[in-house]
Amino acid sequence: MIKGKFIDNLPKVYGLYTGGFLVFIILMAIAESAGMTAKTIGILFVAFTVCIYAVIGYLSRTVQVDAYYVAGRQVPTVFNGMATAADWMSGASFVAMAGGIYFGGYTYMAFLVGWTGGYVLVSSLLAPYLRKFGCYTVPDFIGTRYGGNFARFCAVVVLTLASFTYVTAQINATGTIAARALGIPFELGVWVGLVSILLCSMLGGMRAVTWTQVAQYIVLIIAYLIPIFWISNKGGFGLFPHLMLGEEVARLGELEAQFGLVKNAAADVKAAGVPGGLKSISVPHSEVPAGGMAAWKFISLALCMMVGTASLPHILMRYFTTPSVKAARKSVAWSLFFIALLYTSAPMLATLSKLSLMDPNLPTGIIGKEISAVMAIDWVQAWTAQKQAFIADFNGDGVLQLNEWFMRGDVVVLSTPEVAGLPYVISGLVAAGGMAAAMSTADGLILAIANALSHDIYFKIIDPKADVRKRLLVARSLLVIIGAFGAYIASMRITSILGAVAWAFDFAMSGLFFPLILGVWWKRATRQGAIAGMIAGLASGTAYLIWVYPKFMGNPMLWGIDHLRFGIIGASVCLVVMVVVSLMTPEPDKATQKMVDEVRVPSGRTILGKQH
Amino acid sequence: MSNKDKHWEKTKGLMVLTLIIWFVFGYLIFMFGSSLNSASFLGYPLAYYMCAQGSIIAFVVLIFWFANKQESIDEEFGFTEQGEDD
Numbered sequence: 108m109i110k111g112k113f114i115d116n117l118p119k120v121y122g123l124y125t126g127g128f129l130v131f132i133i134l135m136a137i138a139e140s141a142g143m144t145a146k147t148i149g150i151l152f153v154a155f156t157v158c159i160y161a162v163i164g165y166l167s168r169t170v171q172v173d174a175y176y177v178a179g180r181q182v183p184t185v186f187n188g189m190a191t192a193a194d195w196m197s198g199a200s201f202v203a204m205a206g207g208i209y210f211g212g213y214t215y216m217a218f219l220v221g222w223t224g225g226y227v228l229v230s231s232l233l234a235p236y237l238r239k240f241g242c243y244t245v246p247d248f249i250g251t252r253y254g255g256n257f258a259r260f261c262a263v264v265v266l267t268l269a270s271f272t273y274v275t276a277q278i279n280a281t282g283t284i285a286a287r288a289l290g291i292p293f294e295l296g297v298w299v300g301l302v303s304i305l306l307c308s309m310l311g312g313m314r315a316v317t318w319t320q321v322a323q324y325i326v327l328i329i330a331y332l333i334p335i336f337w338i339s340n341k342g343g344f345g346l347f348p349h350l351m352l353g354e355e356v357a358r359l360g361e362l363e364a365q366f367g368l369v370k371n372a373a374a375d376v377k378a379a380g381v382p383g384g385l386k387s388i389s390v391p392h393s394e395v396p397a398g399g400m401a402a403w404k405f406i407s408l409a410l411c412m413m414v415g416t417a418s419l420p421h422i423l424m425r426y427f428t429t430p431s432v433k434a435a436r437k438s439v440a441w442s443l444f445f446i447a448l449l450y451t452s453a454p455m456l457a458t459l460s461k462l463s464l465m466d467p468n469l470p471t472g473i474i475g476k477e478i479s480a481v482m483a484i485d486w487v488q489a490w491t492a493q494k495q496a497f498i499a500d501f502n503g504d505g506v507l508q509l510n511e512w513f514m515r516g517d518v519v520v521l522s523t524p525e526v527a528g529l530p531y532v533i534s535g536l537v538a539a540g541g542m543a544a545a546m547s548t549a550d551g552l553i554l555a556i557a558n559a560l561s562h563d564i565y566f567k568i569i570d571p572k573a574d575v576r577k578r579l580l581v582a583r584s585l586l587v588i589i590g591a592f593g594a595y596i597a598s599m600r601i602t603s604i605l606g607a608v609a610w611a612f613d614f615a616m617s618g619l620f621f622p623l624i625l626g627v628w629w630k631r632a633t634r635q636g637a638i639a640g641m642i643a644g645l646a647s648g649t650a651y652l653i654w655v656y657p658k659f660m661g662n663p664m665l666w667g668i669d670h671l672r673f674g675i676i677g678a679s680v681c682l683v684v685m686v687v688v689s690l691m692t693p694e695p696d697k698a699t700q701k702m703v704d705e706v707r708v709p710s711g712r713t714i715l716g717k718q719h
Numbered sequence: 720m721s722n723k724d725k726h727w728e729k730t731k732g733l734m735v736l737t738l739i740i741w742f743v744f745g746y747l748i749f750m751f752g753s754s755l756n757s758a759s760f761l762g763y764p765l766a767y768y769m770c771a772q773g774s775i776i777a778f779v780v781l782i783f784w785f786a787n788k789q790e791s792i793d794e795e796f797g798f799t800e801q802g803e804d805d
Contacts, residue, residue: 451771708798
């Protein structure tokens with residue numbers, strides 16, 4: 108059988124694939140030196156990689172429920188780790204994270220700690236137990252553990268809200284990258300991105316998404332690491348940047364002191380006509396802001412991101428695909444290993460990119476130079492023309508000051524190869540990497556929503572007698588509908604990439620974290636408690652978001668909790684309500700308690716059957 | 720106490736220990752970020768290093784350690800899964 112053989116041959120298949128991709132990069136480099144235009148290279152990079160994903164998606168097509176929902180539960184540990192890493196690292200991680208560090212420095216790096224530490228919770232509290240349970244979706248666990256369609260329904264609502272908030276940002280990112288690489292308008296780029304995303308998931312569900320995500324991880328990690336090592340070695344900053352950029356970080360501190368970190372007045376920025384969303388560097392790179400409030404802000408953000416990680420269904424469902432409980436645990440470790448390769452590199456990229464721009468001793472430095480000379484540089488012209496960068500000569504001296512250079516955080520990664528003067532082939536590679544990151548996450552999210560709606564709502568609640576053909580037809584149709592709706596919202600450009608991403612974590616933790624962990628760790632948790640907890644958590648979290656977000660009501664914050672951290676309110680309310688209501692209602696019946704006992708040991712059959 | 724209960728007691732103990740280590744690297748050290756930053760590691764200010772790399776590496780090691788530890792607990796009480804292995 109081809110499938111069994113395919114699993115055995117995975118290292119060989121993906122080894123060949125990686126080699127092929129490297130050969131493609133070299134061919135492009137040769138083509139560039141032979142005179143191929145930058146635009147053609149960009150198009151080829153994005154088109155070539157997207158076509159490969161589409162082929163993998165087609166080859167992984169399936170008509171079996173088990174394969175469609177959980178990839179047949181036979182994804183090996185390490186490969187599931189790679190797939191999870193791609194699932195996890197979104198357009199925001201790839202495109203916006205280094206940019207965030209670039210403009211936000213140490214304060215922003217709470218995201219790095221938060222987006223990695225959550226996996227400790229996943230491995231110790233959830234993943235192995237959910238795998239033992241044998242569910243297809245996260246609401247499947249809630250619905251079976253607590254019993255009743257209403258609990259299941261509440262879980263689907265939280266899942267849909269959190270994942271949908273997240274997915275629009277991803278489609279937005281694919282649109283931005285497709286638009287730039289292919290030279291088409293953003294509104295069209297969004298739809299091109301959506302079609303690429305659906306090609307990977309529609310025919311094969313989880314199985315297709317798994318194997319494309321592994322392929323996408325390989326592309327994105329190569330695309331992220333090559334420029335960092337290249338710039339570091341080319342500029343003589345160090346052979347191995349992660350270990351050797353201490354001096355450069357210190358140098359940034361000197362330059363900040365030399366140029367002065369000035370926070371521009373909002374009125375000045377507006378008067379100068381700076382396009383919306385562009386920022387100047389006004390926060391120190393490595394300095395820790397003093398005071399208890401600053402420490403609390405750092406910690407509370409990390410907390411929200413960690414707990415959110417452990418509640419996001421598109422991540423948890425990746426651990427349903429491993430062959431065993433043991434493999435699920437190990438797979439979490441591998442996931443974080445592959446994620447760490449990129450996350451530990453992001454601060455290095457931000458450091459190198461900032462230094463290339465700021466150090467007047469480097470040929471690439473632009474700060475402190477004549478504005479007319481800076482405006483003549485190719486990449487400055489290209490990015491200012493697209494309103495992604497801007498120069499405002501506030502003091503009118505004709506020299507570019509640090510506070511007079513504006514840039515959009517999202518373009519730091521995309522522009523760094525050009526800023527540092529690398530050949531265009533690297534920019535094309537980075538575009539392909541960004542596309543892979545955004546597509547893989549979007550695929551995981553759309554699949555999580557569509558699976559919850561098709562399995563938990565359609566099959567479990569509306570029509571439990573539906574046959575396999577009908578179930579998969581519904582699942583696939585929902586995939587298209589949800590994707591199209593997401594693309595439509597994305598094309599309206601409502602919020603910047605990162606604001607929306609943090610919200611998804613907060614929504615998920617508000618409604619799902621405690622019902623999930625207490626379902627395993629507290630036998631006394633009852634159906635009424637879980638339902639009340641989910642509703643109260645989600646409602647209070649959302650209410651606080653509306654209360655505090657400047658564009659909604661904009662009221663003063665409580666205890667320094669802003670709109671990025673509203674999950675702290677939601678999850679706390681959820682915990683209190685769930686515990687109180689559980690204790691007020693009669694304890695779960697014997698069968699449920701026995702089920703929880705069974706979940707706690709790895710051996711034996713899964714709680715839910717192979718086909719359900 | 721039955722075999723299952725003993726297994727669960729040990730599992731809980733490991734979970735608590737894991738979360739304590741997680742708390743130290745995820746939160747405790749960042750409560751003292753500004754004083755930590757005066758020290759340096761590999762030439763980086765220490766707090767900067769910990770959030771750029773240190774804590775992340777600690778989390779990776781912690782999860783691998785946890786997975787191995789839990790496996791030996793399962794083995795000790797005879798709850799190892801049969802057959803399927805990766």
